[in-house]
Amino acid sequence: MSWFDRLRGRLPTRRGAPATSVFADSMMAREIRETRRRSVARYGLWGAALGAIGGLVAFAPAAWLANGIASATGDRVLLSDARGTVWNGSAVVVLTGGPGSRDATSLPGRMDWTLGLKGAALELRARHACCLLGPTSVLLKPGLGRVAVIVPAAPAGIGQWPAAWLGGLGTPWNTLQLGGTMRVSSPGAKIEYVQGRWRLDGQVSVDLAGISSRISTLDELGSYRLVVDGNAASGDTATLQVSTTGGALQVSGTGQWAGPTLRFRGEAVAADGAEAALNNLLNIIGRRQGARSIISIG
Numbered sequence: 001m002s003w004f005d006r007l008r009g010r011l012p013t014r015r016g017a018p019a020t021s022v023f024a025d026s027m028m029a030r031e032i033r034e035t036r037r038r039s040v041a042r043y044g045l046w047g048a049a050l051g052a053i054g055g056l057v058a059f060a061p062a063a064w065l066a067n068g069i070a071s072a073t074g075d076r077v078l079l080s081d082a083r084g085t086v087w088n089g090s091a092v093v094v095l096t097g098g099p100g101s102r103d104a105t106s107l108p109g110r111m112d113w114t115l116g117l118k119g120a121a122l123e124l125r126a127r128h129a130c131c132l133l134g135p136t137s138v139l140l141k142p143g144l145g146r147v148a149v150i151v152p153a154a155p156a157g158i159g160q161w162p163a164a165w166l167g168g169l170g171t172p173w174n175t176l177q178l179g180g181t182m183r184v185s186s187p188g189a190k191i192e193y194v195q196g197r198w199r200l201d202g203q204v205s206v207d208l209a210g211i212s213s214r215i216s217t218l219d220e221l222g223s224y225r226l227v228v229d230g231n232a233a234s235g236d237t238a239t240l241q242v243s244t245t246g247g248a249l250q251v252s253g254t255g256q257w258a259g260p261t262l263r264f265r266g267e268a269v270a271a272d273g274a275e276a277a278l279n280n281l282l283n284i285i286g287r288r289q290g291a292r293s294i295i296s297i298g
Helices: 003-007 019-058 062-072 163-169 275-285
Strands: 077-084 088-096 104-106 111-118 121-127 136-143 146-151 154-162 178-194 197-213 222-230 237-247 249-258 261-270 287-289 292-297
Touching: 062 077, 062 088, 088 163, 104 163, 136 154, 154 163, 163 178, 197 237, 222 249, 237 261, 249 292, 261 275, 275 292
Parallel strands: none
Antiparallel strands: 077 088, 088 104, 088 111, 111 121, 121 136, 136 146, 146 178, 154 178, 178 197, 197 222, 222 237, 237 249, 249 261, 261 292, 287 292
């Protein structure tokens, strides 16, 4: 018997199977091994890619959060010198007059934050020794073309900031150079950023206490309360009410905040005996009508 005959399967092999069957089994085994090798390589590439994405998310730099805040506020609120990651970082909080402005005012110290999951939302917890009244948390709910910021009820106050910080916003705050404090409180509110526009559902109050100005000879002008009230049913329009709680400069007025545009109408008048000391200030903050100064914005 020739080797060729054995190869073609005319005679049984030593193990009782045709040689052609042995070759077929061998080729199939090689194909299976090659398929497995390609699958392992493909899954390895996917695993490496997912690992890289996971690492990028886990160690996303704090500068990414700073860029998002700057974009959402038109470069008016900046997280300067951001350190750490998006999930655990710190920065210096700065107010500016927007793109191209040379005005900028920073708060003392650094604000620390942590960001984590809470149900279907992200929970942002912040600490700032100078200004926040203890650890403060807000919920962030991202959506398609929008993000909602849910502020928990804090009737006693969320934080207290120096009024001089407003000077970073430019005119007229850099001219007034205010002294005193600003205290922010809320019974609970939801602030939404929808396609470049802000929308408020709820109420936020700002109490201005012991306010002074460099353009007045008085040590103190007075104390004031600003209340911003919004309703989701009214779209992106919120109302603004300003009143005086005490002091020589009496200010009152109402307005509407529609997206980025504020329309406000009010008046300021000096209390009895303070006309001479407030005359210059009344000329600057509005249009004079006798003893009154008419304030018109927008």
